[in-house]
Amino acid sequence: MTGQSLPDRRRLLRGLLAGGLCLALVDTAPAQAAEAVDPKIRFIKFPPIQLPGKDRLAYLRLRFTLVVRESEQMQQEADLVNAYKPRIIGLVTERLPQDNLVDRDSGPEQVNHLKEWLRDLANNVVGQPVVEEALIVSILTG
Known part of the structure; x- marks a missing residue:
């Protein structure tokens, strides 16, 4: 039982x-x-970008994340930035070595200037001020 x-x-x-x-x-x-959407959608990660340095055999390896502004259309704005990701990578690869923003002796001011430069570049490519901030994940110079 x-x-x-x-x-x-x-x-x-x-x-x-x-x-x-x-x-x-x-x-x-x-x-x-x-x-509305997952808050992680705001952070758009970019792959590491290896760039030539100013000196012979010098290099710069940059990895960054763009932060999309919080808004009602955040999903569409994040999709827009993701759609322009190859163009952003191409312009960073093309212009960053020419502008000489960062080198081996760069300090916090140059890194902050690089963050502003990345944010402005992304907003210009997209055509709208949708990128709120650029976060530098890693930057290696050699």
């Missing part, structure tokens, strides 16, 4: 847990639907 009541209890417990889980999911569904 106890052998049959134990599986019945387990089935009953599973049913109660499944019902409670369904109720919990139904209660949170409207709240999740009300949220």
